Amino acid sequence: MSTLYRHLRVHQVFGANTDVGKTLLTAALVRASAALGNSVYYLKPVSTGPIQDADDEHVKRFAGQHKNLVDAACLFRYDDPVSPHLAATMQATRRGIESASYPTDPAFVSSVASHIRSRATQVHSLDSNAAHMYVETAGGVHSPVLSGSSQLDAYRPLRLPTVLVADARLGGISATIAAYESLLVRGYELDQVLIFKDDYYRNYEYLQPYFAERGVRLDALPAPPERHSDDAENFRITDAFYASLAPENREGAMFDVVKHLDVCHEKRLDELASMPRRTLESVWWPFVQHRLYGKETDVNVIDSAWGDYFSVYNGHRFSSSSSASPASAPAPSTSHSLLNPQFDGSASWWTQALGHAHxxxxxxxxxxxxxxxxxxxxxxxxxxxxxxxxxxxxxxxxxxxxxxxxxxxxxxxxxxxxxxxxxxxxxxxxxxxxxxxxxxxxxxxxxxxxxxxxxxxxxxxxxxxxxxxxxxxxxxxxxxxxxxxxxxxxxxxxxxxxxxxxxxxxxxxxxxxxxxxxxxxxxxxxxxxxxxxxxxxxxxxxxxxxxxxxxxxxxxxxxxxxxxxxxxxxxxxxxxxxxxxxxxxxxxxxxxxxxxxxxxxxxxxxxxxxxxxxxxxxxxxxxxxxxxxxxxxxxxxxxxxxxxxxxxxxxxxxxxxxxxxxxxxxxxxxxxxxxxxxxxxxKNGAWDEAKTAWGVPTAATSAESASTPASTVASNSDGAPIWSLWSPSLVDALSKLPGVCETMAMGTVLAITLEDTQAGYASHTAAALLSPLTFPDPHADVGELSAAPGGAPFGVHHRTLGNVAYFMTSLNTPPESVRAVEDRLWEVLNAGLRGSAFKWT
Structure with missing residues (x-):
């Protein structure tokens, strides 16, 4: 959700199956990128198996003459050469850990995103013209991550542009098409398919026109040599194989692939940059007075969405013409992602129940x-x-x-x-x-x-x-x-x-x-x-x-x-x-x-x-x-x-x-x-935490155990079971702010009515007061992970009804996201209405 940079082109490499040559072809991509003079970053989020066989070590070993341009890393490493979720369990058992804890999917994907952000900053500090990054997954598209979730779902919040390594073996046509369709259903964008040539099964002959019809490039590359029993000889023939894929003359299919990926990256940047202008020229928005919104910076370009967050393009707001950029927009920098997470504060006009792209x-x-x-x-x-x-x-x-x-x-x-x-x-x-x-x-x-x-x-x-x-x-x-x-x-x-x-x-x-x-x-x-x-x-x-x-x-x-x-x-x-x-x-x-x-x-x-x-x-x-x-x-x-x-x-x-x-x-x-x-x-008590905060008894709690402001407590023993995903203490504190007439919360809904002599739908009071919410907090600690997918600082998209500000969650919005939005909302309203740093918590 926050991984699009002008000078760092990132691609994620998925395999149609395990043992299809994903690491070999990713290593070839790294070598070709480096041979073209690019700084190259390779990331293997999870590695299983002996360290000497680790994929990141393989990539560094065969990076070629330009290995000084290559940075390879791994975030989570386990000894057993099995699926990541099983490898983690086996390692914990071996160490005598009875109830081992593993990174949740949000924590895992935040680790990946943080690594990408750190490398983007490094590219900026090196004053490099361009850099490439390859994030290699494990096994097939649905191989589980550490939590046991399908990696297609775990990585989806990042929605990185994708390279798919097809299966050249018997049954590989079916496996490749199934992987491709799984990527599509989950909203991934496929830029390239790679496959090794197998002169017997010849899967590439079928798959090449199949993908061409769908606008996806496929390149078939010579198959690698068999592994030699002698390590020195194996290194020699393997290095020679990579040298044949990425020769020093910088010509050949692998270089064409790297250049194609660069073109895809530039097209993506150009497409997003052009969307505000094209929108203003062709779209008639609902409930919008177009005369008041004629600048490109007024257009909220939503590149994708996941859970409770949009992934919003802000490149047109980072432009050098600062007079056209909103005052609260982040300062422009080549190390900034052009995509930022933005909390969907109206649940997309009250429709979202389970988050986007479920x-x-x-x-x-x-x-x-x-x-x-x-x-x-x-x-x-x-x-x-x-x-x-x-x-x-x-x-x-x-x-x-x-x-x-x-x-x-x-x-x-x-x-x-x-x-x-x-x-x-x-x-x-x-x-x-x-x-x-x-x-x-x-x-x-x-x-x-x-x-x-x-x-x-x-x-x-x-x-x-x-x-x-x-x-x-x-x-x-x-x-x-x-x-x-x-x-x-x-x-x-x-x-x-x-x-x-x-x-x-x-x-x-x-x-x-x-x-x-x-x-x-x-x-x-x-x-x-x-x-x-x-x-x-x-x-x-x-x-x-x-x-x-x-x-x-x-x-x-x-x-x-x-x-x-x-x-x-x-x-x-x-x-x-x-x-x-x-x-x-x-x-x-x-x-x-x-x-x-x-x-x-x-x-x-x-x-x-x-x-x-x-x-x-x-x-x-x-x-x-x-x-x-x-x-x-x-x-x-x-x-x-x-x-x-x-x-x-x-x-x-x-x-x-x-x-x-x-x-x-x-x-x-x-x-x-x-x-x-x-x-x-x-049935599973998904809302019990929120109910408890509002004093509503659940199967595991009683009304007496809750401590909340008397005005906002609801319980079966003393009235109707009224509760909200929003904190009762926030609702109470907001109601006491100067300039706030009243507040109310129930279920997923929070409403704040501001005092305004021209109250009504035509009022601009709420919209003006809340405008700083739209963009990520410029004072946020960049080293601290936010509640947004990937952990980047986030803005809050919101709609207002005149002098009424309202916010809405999904029914499965994580409590940490709600608390983070509450903090941002309090900071903006408190500063705007009272001008102090008073805390409500």
Whole structure:
């Protein structure tokens, strides 16, 4: 994620199998690079076997006349010539270590990245024009690293450009193609394939056109001599072999390969450097006022992503024209990587559940694409769609939903839900149905087109016209917007100056209500008999009866449960929403739609927000987290009553809604994989540490063992089980900063509302205050590893909603990453609002 340098070209060498000549060909690459006058760095991260047979020693031994230009290193060395994970275990056993510990994958890859960074600095200090580096892996592409993980997955955070050594033996064609496809599925970029010529099997004759069709160069090189029993003679013939591959005249296939790799490196640099300009010339961004962002430095070039981090190209921000570079961008230097890790602080618009490029999700997508591609769905079925529907009915739809309608995204899912709700309303209320049909027949009224929805101010259900019409007029609506309905002002829950408060809107008299600790605020059942509940019911009843008297017809209650996301991360008082659902059903017999596109499927720490509201809907919509953030898909769940509202003899009475990619098999398969992983995480206690910090009992802890600020403690014994991956102490401390109006956290979400006289979406307060977060901390200790993959200093990508700053993690974001982001966030906000170095921890 942080390994692209102008003057250090790095390639990682993988083998299609073990014993395919990977070390021999890597040594030849090193020798040819050195013969061309380049400083060359060779790294073997893990070596197994006797030291005299070690690959790094072999590379140094046969570096040729220019060995003074070659630096060879190994990071982890074990004596037994077996797979790294087994070699480490055997060595520990031999030393009498019963429970040996090995580097985790993040620690292992940080060691590799740190070594690369040190060599990049060395190249800079030598004032060298260019240098080459080769990182040789062990065995085949899926050979395990020390932790036991496949090395393809372990090395993936670095995503180094790749050289693949093909297998020249019997079965080698299959092994090579399988290795190539494994590299592709995990997002690697393959620049070169090398293979030894075998005049009997002649695998190169098949593989050369195969790779040529796919735009990958393959070079076949003479096979090495057999090992001689005499060491001196073996050295002589082996050195002669390398001299034939990299002769002193600097001509031949190996030199052509080295030059090709140089060209690939330059093309990669040129491509990344050109992307900002090309983007400004051709792309229309969503939710962006282009007039305000016309400089190349405004463009965030994402080269790849892994886990919770983007790998961002900053070369255009390191340019010599410092006036064009942001003030907080790192100082330019040839020793700086042009790629920097950047924490995805909005979970890529609230979609990420398991981090970017999750290998299980990528494989699920490939599995379904290979089996189905896309297939027609009406009057058909396929396993991914059927199994997903059954899974959703047993998950968020348990005990209330009967059917699942699969579509493409949250906005479409809400369009479907609104159609379902309006038809259901008319089926429930035959007298109103008769009245509106008579109006249409006589032309005396609006008829069905006069039916509206009941909702909350600040709601957002998507950008399609129908979904927008279900919202009050606001910044997201357009010229065609026709608001159809009535929207109540919602009371909200937040942390102010360390205290949990419920803020009442003017329509409810305004002011602040004290519900006690946060857990009690979300204990809806425990608050049902409170005076505030009675006030809510009275207010809602008066509003709805007033609408009836005016002849207004509402056909559905449409809610974002718990949080109004795009409306400003407003945490609505759950008691108000509970009372609203009950009152709307009692007075108007309305079907209830829960828009769980944002808040569902553990985003807020619970499988469904219905459990907090102590009520279920008639219809719910799920998207975003549904597929782990990999591909678009939406599911609209409905009760049996809703389904039967479309039951009839006439085709025109059916739900005539769909799109070309309905129930897309790839999306359904990925969703199944995502839900399966989330189930395992919950069962395995993946969030127990965070729950404990918030005082929520787990199987291994009790509420009494936690010590957190009273305002942010949640426990089953004293209210609802409210918890967050964000530290309660941070939420408490931020709420006490000058200039902060309130804070709130739940599940993966953290929201910070800043004081601003021009509060609202049009405000630039939060964006301006948080701008230093975008780039790596210029004061970070370069010798200290960060929480980002590879350990390099990282920036934080973020989105703001006017004067509201919000941050979001995945559901599997490591605690060390969350703490590191918290530290950066505190430093920036504390410095910007108070101008001191006060610590919150």
């Amino acid at each position: 290998p299980s999700l990528a494989l699920a997508a490939a599995r379904a694409a290979g089996r189905y591609g896309h297939v027609m769905f009406p009057l058909a079925t396929h396993a991914p769609a059927l199994k997903l529907s059954e899974r959703l009915l047993q998950g968020p739809g348990r005990d209330w939903a009967a059917r699942v309608f699969l579509s493409d995204d949250g906005s479409t899912g809400m369009e479907v839900a609104i159609k379902m709700a309006i038809r259901t309303y008319l089926a429930r209320n035959p007298d109103i149905k008769a009245a509106v049909e008579e109006e249409e027949k006589s032309g005396s009224g609006k008829g069905k087109k006069g039916l509206g929805v009941l909702g909350l101010e600040g709601s957002y259900h998507g950008d399609t016209i129908g979904a927008m019409d279900a919202c009050a007029p606001g910044v997201y609506t357009c010229e065609w917007h026709d608001a159809r309905g009535f929207w109540l002002e919602p009371p909200t829950v937040a942390i102010r100056h360390g205290r949990t408060v419920v803020s009442l809107p003017p329509s409810l008299g305004g002011g602040i209500h004290d519900p006690g600790p946060l857990a009690r605020a979300y204990d809806v059942r425990g608050r049902l008999n409170s005076d505030l509940a009675k006030a809510y019911e009275k207010h809602i009843t008066q509003a709805l009866e007033g609408l009836k008297e005016k002849g207004e017809r509402l056909a559905a209650l449409v809610l974002e449960p718990i949080v109004l996301g795009a409306g400003g991360m407003l945490f609505v008082d759950p008691l108000f929403q509970h009372v609203l659902v009950a009152t709307a059903r009692r007075l108007l017999n309305l079907p209830v739609v829960f828009d769980e596109v944002f808040t569902g499927l553990y985003r807020l720490g619970l499988s469904s927000p219905s459990s907090l509201l102590q009520t279920t809907p008639d219809i719910s919509v799920h998207a975003k987290i549904l597929t782990g953030g990999l591909v678009p898909l939406a599911a609209t769940l409905a009760t049996k009553e809703v389904f039967e509202a479309f039951w009839g003899e006439k085709k025109e009475d059916a739900l005539l809604h769909g799109h070309s990619y309905s129930a897309h098999a790839v999306g359904c398969e990925v969703a199944l994989e995502t839900l399966g992983i989330l189930d395992k995480m919950e």
